[in-house]
Amino acid sequence: MPPKANTEVQSEKPHYHGHRQRLRERFLAGGADALAEYELLELLLYLAIPQRDVKPLAKDLIQRFGSFAGVMAADPAQLMEISGIKENSAVAIKTVQAAALLMQRQQVLDKPVLSSWKAVLEYCHSVMAHEQNEQFRLLFLDGKNALIADEVQSRGTVNHAPVYVREVVKRTLTLGATSIIMAHNHPTGDPTPSRDDIEMTHAIQQALDPVGVQVHDHIIIGRKGHASLRSMGYMEAAKRRRT
Known part of the structure; x- marks a missing residue:
C-alpha cells in the first residue's frame, strides 16, 4: 500500500489578527479620527507586542492615566507598573511622544x-x-x-x-x-x-x-x-x- 499522505492541521490564527487588520484599514482610510483613543494606542502597542492581544492592555493604560495624552506623558517607570508593559513598549510610547513634541517645537523654531x-x-x-x-x-x-x-x-x-x-x-x-x-x-x-x-x-x-x-x-x-x-x-x- 502506498504510504499514507502526511496531512497537517493548520492552527487557526489568533482571533485578534483580523481585528488588527481592520484597525489598520480604518486608520489608513480615516486617520486617527477614525479610531477611539484606546484603539489608536492598541495600534501602537501591537507594533511593540505582536504576540498577544493588546486591546485589554490599551484599555488598562487609558483607565490608569486618563487619556491617550496622559499615557504618552507618563514616565517609563509608571508605564512599566502596568502588567504587560515592558521596556520595549514603554520606549515605543515615549518615542511617539518625543516625535510629536519635536514636530510641534519645530513649528516655533526660527519663526517670530x-x-x-x-x-x-x-x-x-x-x-x-x-x-x-x-x-x-x-x-x-x-x-x-x-x-x-x-x-x-x-x-x-x-x-x-x-x-x-x-x-x-x-x-x-x-x-x-x-x-x-x-x-x-x-x-x-x-x-x-x-x-x-x-x-x-x-x-x-x-x-x-x-x-x-x-x-x-x-x-x-x-x-x-x-x-x-x-x-x-x-x-x-x-x-x-x-x-
Whole structure:
C-alpha cells in the first residue's frame, strides 16, 4: 500500500489578527479620527507586542492615566507598573511622544514667536499639560522674537515649582536673549494664576527690566486650557507700579 499522505492541521490564527487588520484599514482610510483613543494606542502597542492581544492592555493604560495624552506623558517607570508593559513598549510610547513634541517645537523654531502665538500655546500645552508635577519653563527669544532656547528651569511638586529670580536673569543674559516667555503648569488642571504666580512674575519683570529684557507673557497651562497673565492685565499692572 502506498504510504499514507502526511496531512497537517493548520492552527487557526489568533482571533485578534483580523481585528488588527481592520484597525489598520480604518486608520489608513480615516486617520486617527477614525479610531477611539484606546484603539489608536492598541495600534501602537501591537507594533511593540505582536504576540498577544493588546486591546485589554490599551484599555488598562487609558483607565490608569486618563487619556491617550496622559499615557504618552507618563514616565517609563509608571508605564512599566502596568502588567504587560515592558521596556520595549514603554520606549515605543515615549518615542511617539518625543516625535510629536519635536514636530510641534519645530513649528516655533526660527519663526517670530509672537506671530505664531497659537503654535506656542499648543507646544506649551503638549509638553506641560499632563505633567504630574509643576515645572517652570522659559522660552528665550532674540531681537526678532525667534526662539533661541526652550528650557525647563525647575521641577517641583504637585502644587509648587521653585523659581529663582537670579537664575532666570543669569540664564537670560548668558543666552543673549532680548525677551522671554515664562510658562508653568498647574497639575490640578485649573490654570487660574495664584497670588504667588503673580508676585513671581512681577519680581522677574523688575529684575529684567534694568538690563533691557522684556517679559512678553507668563502662561499657565492646565489640562484643558491656559491663562495668560498679560491678557489678564497683570503684566501691565506691574509696569504701571514701577513708573
